[in-house]
Amino acid sequence: MNYADNILGTIGSTPLVKLNKITREVDALVLAKVETFNPGNSIKDRMAVKMVEDAEAGGLLKPGGTIIEGTSGNTGMGLALVAIVKGYKLICVINDKQSKEKIDILRAVGAEVIVCPTSVEPDDPRSYYSVAKRLSEETPDSWYVNQYDNPSNSLAHYEQTGPELWRQTDGKITHFVVGVGTGGTISGVGKYLKEQNPDIKIWGIDTYGSVFKKYHETGVFDENEIYPYITEGIGEDLLPENVDFSIIDGFTKVTDKDAAVYTRKLAKEEGIFVGGSAGAAIKGVLQLKEHFKPDDVVVVLFHDSGSRYIGKMFNDDWMRERGFLDEEVTKAEDLVRNDQELITVQTEELVYHAIERMRKYNISQIPVKDASGFVGVIDETSLFRAYVENKDVANKPVKEIMRPPLPVIDRTTPVDKVSKLINKDNSxxxxxxxxxNYHIITKHDIIRAIH
Known part of the structure; x- marks a missing residue:
């Protein structure tokens, strides 16, 4: 009989799959290392086991203890599998940029999940780095994994993933392309491959809002490079100790939009259902195509499963809201969101009713109606002017401070004409x-349509 003693025995030996349609512009053999075949559906299963076993061997993690880690979700899932099999508790600290699916999955496998804000500095006490570290100091019998600086992270890929790729390509691999987050995968795999053949090129995929590419090229940690981005699992606002820049031959940056678009392309053109970092990685391969020759064997690694991003890049409304869908916008109706509801106020209602609705729906103007139809608009400008003149304006009828009604156009009105109608007089x-049935178009709707 052929079976694994537990789920951890199924980690690794993931397939190498030839890409055909999406890489037709690349004059080389492009193979995808599809890590979704791991039981936790990501490459992070590999290093999760390695880090835990090394902690056990070093006396850092004792039976019945608590594992604590800051994670973007995938490492947490790998650690959850290990914790279940080995009898540990698990606390995952995650930032609010990560998909709801990741958070739900972690809770489904028994992890305690604490969500922290994304838009804070790494050393801010609210950051998921700081919270994880603090919890490890406060929780008895706990062990803080710290995948960013834990050497067992990259060692797992040096011992497992790198040799796998060398065997699967029969030593013919010439380029390895992978998204960089903690740095464990690129550094571990890259070290092993370069020991076998120093001519193998190691390329990292970075994202806009991350410091890796510029630091690699200049040695300068530029804080101006740091700003919020959407793509999960790659890029950083710090320099993890696991990133060995001496092994990496170069970086290319991929936009959030391209990462999302090419993730969907992988599903539709190759039948490979993977996450956003995979979309970034394959777009990076296309950006690097001039570096490849016909006899080259390019391996690109896909980190995790698309099932963790159903509410994001695989959701049309999410894509449309961020301007990631390349839809043709020519008429006024193309600017209207499907979930957009027209909020109105009556002439006899009090101003504070209008203010309440503006707060509730996060809008800056409300059309005013009476029995005959639209007769005016109340917006931030009219409210501000009225308040300057009379501090008790909130208790006055809307009709006393409303401005002239908004222009009404047909649904087929050309976008060019629509944009000209929005000016200082018409918000x-x-x-x-x-x-x-009426809908409203604002400046935001027109800006959102810009690709």
């Missing part, structure tokens, strides 16, 4: 869809 425009 928005109403679209008539017929049957008393």
């Amino acid at each position: 928005a425009i109403l679209i008539n869809f017929g049957n008393d």
